[in-house]
Amino acid sequence: MSAGKKFEAMSGNIKKIAELAQTSKSSVSRVINNNGYVSADVRERVEKAIASINYHPNAGARTLRGSPSRLVGVLLPSLDVPFFGILAHSIEQAFFALGYQTFICSTAESQDREQAYVGMLLAQRIDGVIVASSRQEVDPFTPLRDRNIPMVAIDRPMPGLTDVCVHVDNHYGGTLLAKHLIELGHREIAIISTPRHSEPMIQRVNGACAALAEHGLKPVQIAYGNEHNLGAGRRLATKLLQKTPRPTAIIGTSDTAAIGAMHAAVDLGINVPGDLSIAGFDDIPEASYVLPRLTTVSQPTRKIGERAVHRLHQMMSGELELAVEDRLPLKLVVRQSTAKI
């Protein structure tokens, strides 16, 4: 029974195709891979045989012979927050178009998981990896580097790991937000930054502080959280808004944080943007879902994914040997959540 089952589940192989088509394994291989000489006659018989049992060449056996696996890995902190969901989606789609299959790995900000994933990807003999690590920690990924696996850092650079990076200028984005609020007349500006140790968030805070400093200002408070979700922003803002004097504006280092702050304001009966301006970062779809619609710095999320795929593809084809840093453009999008004081 076990044997019977195995047989049923077993897919045909190249030998079986050869038998069905009354030819040899080599000829079948030649047809499949479209190389070498094959007569029209043999080709037709083989194609018929392949279709007749819905045969698919065993990818593992192929890579065993030295062909690239056409498998790639994408390591992201999570998948269920909008920004990374969209990023993962655009990456997966772009790889599919190039004939690659993607392992999307959600590392949940844990080094143990990162390490486990790296091991699995190596075992699958992936051709390349796109990586965004929660922290700048390089350790879990060094086995990839040591094997010369082509790697592209996305969303944040990974110095010491790879010299190819696709991201945005988060520092500059931070200055855009601060300047916008200053122009609107705000002087008492607070910042909500979460998750705390994420490099992009740190850069955004720094940028905002730098722009404030140019006007002789500094943030009335910088509140840090640990999670990348609405609740974190809401909690931090609730605390912050109950202090006196209250800030007249809040910068969230992500839209999620900013929207959380908006909810805190509603809970406390504070009018946005009448009594309080709020701005975010990323321009996820939800930014224009909320009412009032959120002023934010727009990041070309899909393009970032696509560019990273393009770069990795170049590396895997040996067309890119040098260090490259792609900085995609940011844009301030003014909506209804910020106003003159």
Add this chain to the structure above:
Amino acid sequence: MSAGKKFEAMSGNIKKIAELAQTSKSSVSRVINNNGYVSADVRERVEKAIASINYHPNAGARTLRGSPSRLVGVLLPSLDVPFFGILAHSIEQAFFALGYQTFICSTAESQDREQAYVGMLLAQRIDGVIVASSRQEVDPFTPLRDRNIPMVAIDRPMPGLTDVCVHVDNHYGGTLLAKHLIELGHREIAIISTPRHSEPMIQRVNGACAALAEHGLKPVQIAYGNEHNLGAGRRLATKLLQKTPRPTAIIGTSDTAAIGAMHAAVDLGINVPGDLSIAGFDDIPEASYVLPRLTTVSQPTRKIGERAVHRLHQMMSGELELAVEDRLPLKLVVRQSTAKI
């Protein structure tokens, strides 16, 4: 140079480990797989050798010998809409915990893509598949069924493909929404359903209509769209709200559609819930992001993913041979977007 490169990129193999540890391939294999007799001495030498070159067994070669690949596929219509993003995430996490690697495939509602993905998954010799197809179309997936690949349908049944399904009772969910609005005094109720041909959406519409019929009512209009995004709902609602007489309530068959409708109302200066009640379906995080927060039917999205993984795991271990239909519970969540007329 090509050869040199290849060598560099090449990872060590079991033979190399055997040399380093001064033993045979067989003993190395025994250590790795923890079966058969190995002396403590040999074991230690092998483990040291493995660590020294960061060796990872070639997964493809293993499956060539007949071991399961511990690879699974998940076919979803998309990844960048919140519901499927969360579903994909919970599935991937649950599989990781079981030692499986997941191919997340975003089929973009296209049969060509579905077919291409099925071919790729078959070539990778995946052990099982979780599938949610946009339509009830079985054709692209029959090669999986023909090979006896364990399959679980998720979010919607796939009759003729698999008898194992994890979903919710969408019809019942539809009745919950209609009853809620009727209780609030609404009689002029419109429905916005998108994407049109999605089976869950159809069921939700049917459920709502059935509940209305019980009270001698029927929807003033059912508007259909084709996309699963905010814009579709907004467009449909804008049209619908400009007719006279205007409905006093709108049921969206998804939160996305409902939030789109909310934006249409804002654009037209219609107060929600004062002049118009709006309710959605799914309870994605965004449902409580919007203001007013959205009344909706809550679907246990993460649990659905986890249960599907559990079922597939059972099938792959041969513990589940029969048909199973898991229906997870729905719950009406009343928030601020619906009110008495």
Add this chain to the structure above:
DNA sequence: TTGTAAGCGTTATCAC
């Protein structure tokens, strides 16, 4: 133009 045979990395079988 076609077929034979070796070898990719692994594990199971069997002999020692």
Add this chain to the structure above:
DNA sequence: GTGATAACGCTTACAA
């Protein structure tokens, strides 16, 4: 306890 060896499915010299 340990080590040869064959076999998994495939591609590629090389021979015919």
